[in-house]
Amino acid sequence: MPSNLAGLAALLYAAVPGYLYLVRYERHGLRERQGAAREIAELFTVGTFATLAAAAGVLALAEHLPGLTTLDGALSGAAYARSHAWHLVRSGVLVLSLSTLACIVLGELRGRRSGASIWSTAPGTVWAELLKPRRGEADPEVQVLMDDGTLVYGSGHMVSDERDTYYRDVALHHPISIRSPGEDRPQPSDADYVIIPGGHIRLIEITAVPVNRAPGN
Numbered sequence: 647m648p649s650n651l652a653g654l655a656a657l658l659y660a661a662v663p664g665y666l667y668l669v670r671y672e673r674h675g676l677r678e679r680q681g682a683a684r685e686i687a688e689l690f691t692v693g694t695f696a697t698l699a700a701a702a703g704v705l706a707l708a709e710h711l712p713g714l715t716t717l718d719g720a721l722s723g724a725a726y727a728r729s730h731a732w733h734l735v736r737s738g739v740l741v742l743s744l745s746t747l748a749c750i751v752l753g754e755l756r757g758r759r760s761g762a763s764i765w766s767t768a769p770g771t772v773w774a775e776l777l778k779p780r781r782g783e784a785d786p787e788v789q790v791l792m793d794d795g796t797l798v799y800g801s802g803h804m805v806s807d808e809r810d811t812y813y814r815d816v817a818l819h820h821p822i823s824i825r826s827p828g829e830d831r832p833q834p835s836d837a838d839y840v841i842i843p844g845g846h847i848r849l850i851e852i853t854a855v856p857v858n859r860a861p862g863n
Contacts, residue, residue, distance in 0.1 A: 659742055663749035664693025670753030692749060700744035704737050714740070773814055776852050777802040784855045788818055790842050791849040795827035798842060802852070806844070814844035 668689055708714035715737040719730060779785050785801040800818025808814050819839050825832035
């Protein structure tokens, strides 16, 4: 296998599982990112270890299950690859599938564990901690008062992680309604999402919503 193709395959096998780990983690945890460089490093670290563990498992399984690449075969080089191409393909697909599944499960577990945490002392986490649902709760109902008096209602979706609250934007999802200054009642919006710039937020009210109660009821 050419070196550039092997490098691309290694990148794929580390990046795909690691990316899905972060997606599942952030879906439940609304974790505070520590910067792009550290996030990429975490992505590749988790993905690489998961892939190596899956590869070790597949190599061990190949000793007892025909049709997969054995350790001796993998170390034989190009001659084995030409004569047992489908063994390599099956083993490669199985390794990627197992590592991806492991990362999804790990991200899910870590995200749920993070979401169940009630107390955090990490700087800059107040918004994220309060805008994410706890165990047994749906997305919270959020009411945002902007500096011009506009009130925006919706369900909590996401908050950016900048330490400066001026740049810490808040995203709400449907159902969304907006009450402009001077209006008596909010007007429903057809938007699926709305993003409110952190620099224009004066006050945020957050109401927990049990999973057995739909938002707005």
